[in-house]
Amino acid sequence: GEDVEQSLFLSVREGDSSVINCTYTDSSSTYLYWYKQEPGAGLQLLTYIFSNMDMKQDQRLTVLLNKKDKHLSLRIADTQTGDSAIYFCAESPGSNDYKLSFGAGTTVTVRA
Amino acid sequence: DADVTQTPRNRITKTGKRIMLECSQTKGHDRMYWYRQDPGLGLRLIYYSFDVKDINKGEISDGYSVSRQAQAKFSLSLESAIPNQTALYFCATSAQYSNQPQHFGDGTRLSIL
Numbered sequence: 497g498e499d500v501e502q503s504l505f506l507s508v509r510e511g512d513s514s515v516i517n518c519t520y521t522d523s524s525s526t527y528l529y530w531y532k533q534e535p536g537a538g539l540q541l542l543t544y545i546f547s548n549m550d551m552k553q554d555q556r557l558t559v560l561l562n563k564k565d566k567h568l569s570l571r572i573a574d575t576q577t578g579d580s581a582i583y584f585c586a587e588s589p590g591s592n593d594y595k596l597s598f599g600a601g602t603t604v605t606v607r608a
Numbered sequence: 609d610a611d612v613t614q615t616p617r618n619r620i621t622k623t624g625k626r627i628m629l630e631c632s633q634t635k636g637h638d639r640m641y642w643y644r645q646d647p648g649l650g651l652r653l654i655y656y657s658f659d660v661k662d663i664n665k666g667e668i669s670d671g672y673s674v675s676r677q678a679q680a681k682f683s684l685s686l687e688s689a690i691p692n693q694t695a696l697y698f699c700a701t702s703a704q705y706s707n708q709p710q711h712f713g714d715g716t717r718l719s720i721l
Contacts, residue, residue, distance in 0.1 A: 531712075538714040
């Protein structure tokens with residue numbers, strides 16, 4: 497989507513950390529989400545963060561939010577081959593709480 | 609068993625045919641959505657429904673129609689399919705409260721020749 501931008505590809509070595517970045521334009525965004533799409537499957541909700549938070553950690557996943565710069569990142573610690581997938585950033589505007597605006601997705605490839 | 613089930617998973621058809629994609633959910637959610645996914649474009653919203661009597665157009669509704677047959681069922685129709693409707697289609701659901709996460713089905717891959 498034009499309101500949410502992500503880099504298209506990321507290659508990372510197994511065991512390293514992956515960092516996927518996302519920028520958005522709607523300053524009224526209330527929730528920001530990360531979804532994972534494995535081949536042949538739908539989108540799986542990984543985590544989400546409310547806009548009044550700076551950071552959220554969930555096991556190997558760390559989400560950082562810089563609201564001033566409208567920048568969201570997802571860090572995956574100890575990246576495994578099962579982490580190879582497309583990762584989508586999405587934001588939910590405060591004015592229309594039904595609507596998710598998605599980025600184009602970042603394809604993460606984990607190499608041995 | 610999947611909470612959000614889409615049928616069929618794959619479909620190949622010809623230009624001009626009418627096609628229906630179906631979605632059913634066991635999550636008890638009131639809100640249901642249809643998206644299409646195209647490479648490099650992310651997901652775009654086609655239609656959404658907040659309850660059985662509520663249907664709304666999304667950003668790319670032209671050429672599509674929907675029916676909410678029950679709380680658990682939401683179908684998408686292409687009245688006269690055209691090749692640029694070839695895409696991956698996803699159904700999603702969410703609870704009725706504001707900003708609740710959306711939960712997706714596994715998608716229907718549709719090819720129109």
